Amino acid sequence: MNKLKVGVVGCGFIAKKRHIPAFLRLKKNVKLSAVCDLNQELAKNVAQEFGIPNVYSDLSDMLSEENLDIVDVCTPPKIHAPVALEAMKSGCNVLLEKPMAPSLSDCDEIVEAYKKYGVKLSVVHNQNFYPTFLKAQKLVDSGVIGKLLGMRVLILTTRDVYIAHEDHWIHKLPGGAIGETGPHAVYMSLAFLKNAADVNVCARRQSDYPWVSYDDYRIELVGENLTSSIYVSHAGDCNASEVDLFGTEGIIKMDLQSMILTHHKREHIKPTSVASSSLSVAGQTLTGVVSNVFNVCFGKTMLGHDIMIEKFVESIIEDKPVPVTPEEGRETIRVMNMIVEKLS
Numbered sequence: 001m002n003k004l005k006v007g008v009v010g011c012g013f014i015a016k017k018r019h020i021p022a023f024l025r026l027k028k029n030v031k032l033s034a035v036c037d038l039n040q041e042l043a044k045n046v047a048q049e050f051g052i053p054n055v056y057s058d059l060s061d062m063l064s065e066e067n068l069d070i071v072d073v074c075t076p077p078k079i080h081a082p083v084a085l086e087a088m089k090s091g092c093n094v095l096l097e098k099p100m101a102p103s104l105s106d107c108d109e110i111v112e113a114y115k116k117y118g119v120k121l122s123v124v125h126n127q128n129f130y131p132t133f134l135k136a137q138k139l140v141d142s143g144v145i146g147k148l149l150g151m152r153v154l155i156l157t158t159r160d161v162y163i164a165h166e167d168h169w170i171h172k173l174p175g176g177a178i179g180e181t182g183p184h185a186v187y188m189s190l191a192f193l194k195n196a197a198d199v200n201v202c203a204r205r206q207s208d209y210p211w212v213s214y215d216d217y218r219i220e221l222v223g224e225n226l227t228s229s230i231y232v233s234h235a236g237d238c239n240a241s242e243v244d245l246f247g248t249e250g251i252i253k254m255d256l257q258s259m260i261l262t263h264h265k266r267e268h269i270k271p272t273s274v275a276s277s278s279l280s281v282a283g284q285t286l287t288g289v290v291s292n293v294f295n296v297c298f299g300k301t302m303l304g305h306d307i308m309i310e311k312f313v314e315s316i317i318e319d320k321p322v323p324v325t326p327e328e329g330r331e332t333i334r335v336m337n338m339i340v341e342k343l344s
């Protein structure tokens with residue numbers, strides 16, 4: 001079988017940190033043929049760093065020269081729809097970073113186009129593919145914590161990543177900074193919550209940057225079966241990505257950054273019961289740390305992007321369903337729009 005030829009559009013943070021390394025892991029089936037960035041100097045440096053042969057500053061040139069199988073879109077969200085549409089029109093499969101696009105009408109155009117051109121398109125909902133998250137979904141499906149009653153999502157990013165930079169593109173997203181991190185919280189919630197119907201939002205500005213309207217958001221996302229309580233903040237100097245699931249028979253806690261999952265059941269608050277559940281959590285945490293150390297030492301660590309990108313490549317080679325459908329990408333944007341409307 002010929003290797004799938006991949007071209008990456010946008011050579012910034014996420015392309016360098018996650019996408020290019022994830023495609024390079026798949027070199028048995030994939031050839032990274034080209035990179036494209038408006039900033040040609042950046043594109044050249046990235047190509048050199050990762051040994052990618054061809055460099056472009058214009059998408060149309062890359063598409064006409066390269067005969068690509070996959071276009072990997074790592075540009076700011078505003079450019080997602082035009083890049084994805086042009087790539088699909090050229091017959092390429094498309095991997096699209098989140099958020100799918102800033103508006104629902106852009107998402108609709110993308111959905112229409114993938115059907116019209118008969119190509120595969122998947123939106124990067126990477127947090128849902130962390131081994132920890134996949135394990136939690138299996139545990140919930142097997143009934144380990146009984147019936148799901150609710151969930152809590154916490155996402156913290158440090159100020160220096162986004163909001164400290166006045167000219168960063170995130171300030172132009174619908175809703176500002178929440179437009180960048182909110183989609184992660186929403187698609188993680190939608191993995192468990194059915195038919196999101198309403199949202200309540202309390203937003204404030206905690207930092208001193210005058211160009212920021214809000215940097216701290218509490219969101220209640222109300223679904224048919226449960227409510228997800230989301231806290232997103234860009235105002236401090238800490239990073240976190242945590243999800244807790246509450247069921248009738250127990251609790252699952254996930255720390256997606258340290259990739260540790262613990263399962264709790266504390267039926268009584270008597271000291272013996274508290275001590276035994278604390279010991280169980282300590283044991284699970286220790287096992288998780290040891291397994292992470294092993295994976296790091298033997299180069300076996302798989303992040304959400306690695307797993308999702310591998311599944312996307314498989315979906316093309318084996319003609320299987322994509323890991324995240326365009327319709328799921330659109331649903332995340334529908335919910336994001338409900339949140340943004342509450343901000344105005």
Ligand SMILES: NC(=O)c1ccc[n+]([C@@H]2O[C@H](COP(=O)([O-])OP(=O)(O)OC[C@H]3O[C@@H](n4cnc5c(N)ncnc54)[C@H](O)[C@@H]3O)[C@@H](O)[C@H]2O)c1
Nearest residue numbers: 010011012013014036037038039074075076077097098099
């Ligand atoms: N899944 C995640 O965990 C995660 C994390 C960070 C960013 N992202 C997403 O990845 C995307 C990119 O974010 P980033 O932080 O890498 O941004 P970035 O600003 O670091 O990089 C974007 C690059 O795209 C280039 N670009 C812009 N318009 C272009 C065009 N028309 N043609 C070619 N190149 C163009 C820019 O020059 C820049 O180098 C965004 O959608 C963002 O939301 C996802």
